[in-house]
Amino acid sequence: MSVAHWTYLLGLAALIATVVARKNVIALAVVATFVTGTAYGGSLVTGLGAVFHGAIVATRELLPIFIIIGLVTAMLGAMRSVGADAMMIRPLRHLFRNGHLAYMVLAVVTYLLSMSFWPTPVLPLIAAILLPAAVHAGLAPFGAALAIAITGQGMALSADYIMGVAPGLSAEGANVPAGLIADRALVISLIVGVVALAIVYLRDVRTTMLDPEAAAAVRLPVTGTGTAAGTDTGRPVQSGDGGASDGAPADATAGGGGGTATLTEGGDAGVGPPDTGARRRTRIIAIAVPALFVVLLAVMLLGRFTSLIPNIDDGAGAPLVGGTAALALVVIALVANRGGWLDDIGTHFSEGIGFAFRTMAMVIPVAGFVYVGLSDYSGEILGLPEDATGPGFLLDAIGHVQPYIPHSPVAVAFAMLLIGMVIGLDGNGWPGLPFTGSLADMLGQSSGADVATLAAIAQNGATWTGGGTLVIWSSLIVVAGITGVSVIDLARRLFVPVVTGLIVATGVMAVFL
Numbered sequence: 001m002s003v004a005h006w007t008y009l010l011g012l013a014a015l016i017a018t019v020v021a022r023k024n025v026i027a028l029a030v031v032a033t034f035v036t037g038t039a040y041g042g043s044l045v046t047g048l049g050a051v052f053h054g055a056i057v058a059t060r061e062l063l064p065i066f067i068i069i070g071l072v073t074a075m076l077g078a079m080r081s082v083g084a085d086a087m088m089i090r091p092l093r094h095l096f097r098n099g100h101l102a103y104m105v106l107a108v109v110t111y112l113l114s115m116s117f118w119p120t121p122v123l124p125l126i127a128a129i130l131l132p133a134a135v136h137a138g139l140a141p142f143g144a145a146l147a148i149a150i151t152g153q154g155m156a157l158s159a160d161y162i163m164g165v166a167p168g169l170s171a172e173g174a175n176v177p178a179g180l181i182a183d184r185a186l187v188i189s190l191i192v193g194v195v196a197l198a199i200v201y202l203r204d205v206r207t208t209m210l211d212p213e214a215a216a217a218v219r220l221p222v223t224g225t226g227t228a229a230g231t232d233t234g235r236p237v238q239s240g241d242g243g244a245s246d247g248a249p250a251d252a253t254a255g256g257g258g259g260t261a262t263l264t265e266g267g268d269a270g271v272g273p274p275d276t277g278a279r280r281r282t283r284i285i286a287i288a289v290p291a292l293f294v295v296l297l298a299v300m301l302l303g304r305f306t307s308l309i310p311n312i313d314d315g316a317g318a319p320l321v322g323g324t325a326a327l328a329l330v331v332i333a334l335v336a337n338r339g340g341w342l343d344d345i346g347t348h349f350s351e352g353i354g355f356a357f358r359t360m361a362m363v364i365p366v367a368g369f370v371y372v373g374l375s376d377y378s379g380e381i382l383g384l385p386e387d388a389t390g391p392g393f394l395l396d397a398i399g400h401v402q403p404y405i406p407h408s409p410v411a412v413a414f415a416m417l418l419i420g421m422v423i424g425l426d427g428n429g430w431p432g433l434p435f436t437g438s439l440a441d442m443l444g445q446s447s448g449a450d451v452a453t454l455a456a457i458a459q460n461g462a463t464w465t466g467g468g469t470l471v472i473w474s475s476l477i478v479v480a481g482i483t484g485v486s487v488i489d490l491a492r493r494l495f496v497p498v499v500t501g502l503i504v505a506t507g508v509m510a511v512f513l
Helices: 003-020 027-042 042-081 084-095 099-117 119-136 141-159 165-174 176-203 212-219 276-307 317-336 341-359 365-373 375-381 393-404 409-426 433-447 451-469 475-485 487-511
Strands: none
Touching: 003 027, 003 084, 003 375, 003 409, 027 042, 027 099, 027 365, 042 084, 042 099, 042 165, 042 276, 042 317, 042 341, 042 365, 042 375, 084 119, 084 375, 099 119, 099 141, 099 176, 099 276, 119 212, 119 341, 119 365, 119 475, 141 165, 141 176, 141 212, 141 451, 141 475, 165 176, 165 433, 165 451, 176 451, 176 487, 212 487, 276 317, 276 341, 365 375, 365 409, 393 433, 409 433, 409 451, 409 487, 433 451, 451 475, 451 487, 475 487
């Protein structure tokens, strides 16, 4: 263990301490990257270069995630421009009979939408249509924020069962099929989610239901939020207030378009223009888009579980969904506005990509620091020759403590959970999945535990932590923004339910190891 190893570990410990204190870690990640690079190379030039190259490497690795978020957001923006998004899920609003039922319906719908489109792109849709209906039924905004974060940023993203990006990354190092990891990750995510949702309901939701007068007085953010990483004010920004603070995107609820959602009296969203021909086109789009993605999901599941069609596994879901969203964007724009569809596509695409970077770019410096500890990326970040092997500060440290980990499946399972949660401190959770996959392969062979299960446990630990439930420099900021609550309070109230769920799920899976 060199000085650079200890420097990196101290930086990691400082990162964890900052997480516990619920403070923003971007500045700390930049400094820790610089100090680690300087300690390794023995010069300020190496340290400064590490900061820059770390951001470059992190951006390159996260770019597929940004692009898929941007494409889906662009497609939803095109649907929103003609009211098709509201028409698509308007029937679900009738299920919001009271606050208790609204909590369950909001959780289920958020989960299903997030499984299909990823949570960040669908947040504007939820904010404009489902959230007002849930609050009107008596669900407090804080309870709604907890439900959205647990089911979207937690359950749906940790399994990533449809897109398959996370299982594909885990499979890169684990040397097992991505489908096996996805199946186990799905089971774990459901256990964690059910436990967390139950705790939140009993502790927070059922005791804070709004009466009709209080529900009518709630003013949800429309164009942004004053809640952001490192702040604790939770001040809602009303329409026209002019922006957000500390990195929360001012148009987080509008999908990057900067417009305000059109709500009719009682919170019902408009469902298209009164013109009969325009409404017909809107209805066609509202039916065709979900039908298209249902067919895509059916094809993927048939390929995974039957021999009727070839299996499209190992992370192929993301390109399929992204390509489908891009083509759907073109068709929607053409159907909606034949005279200006070319310009509309450019506008929606730019807004979608801009939204993706505004909501997720803050994880880049933190991910850059995490990458310095992984040998697959550290060589490039530290400016080593292409044929040189980069140092693995984190892997070396884990290698030092590995002999002290009891080689029993239960102990190894909880060790993988802890390591996954540490990896998730980057605010995304996925960049380190190839590393946790490799570690699962190594520990699985030595303990006799199922490698795919160990990789799935680490994947859940990393995603629940960094995907948007436990750290405030993640997409949890957007959840806080659309509901008008404090992101710090939201992360604080999520900690016990999520960690409890992870422990319970890991214990259950350990029984089968």
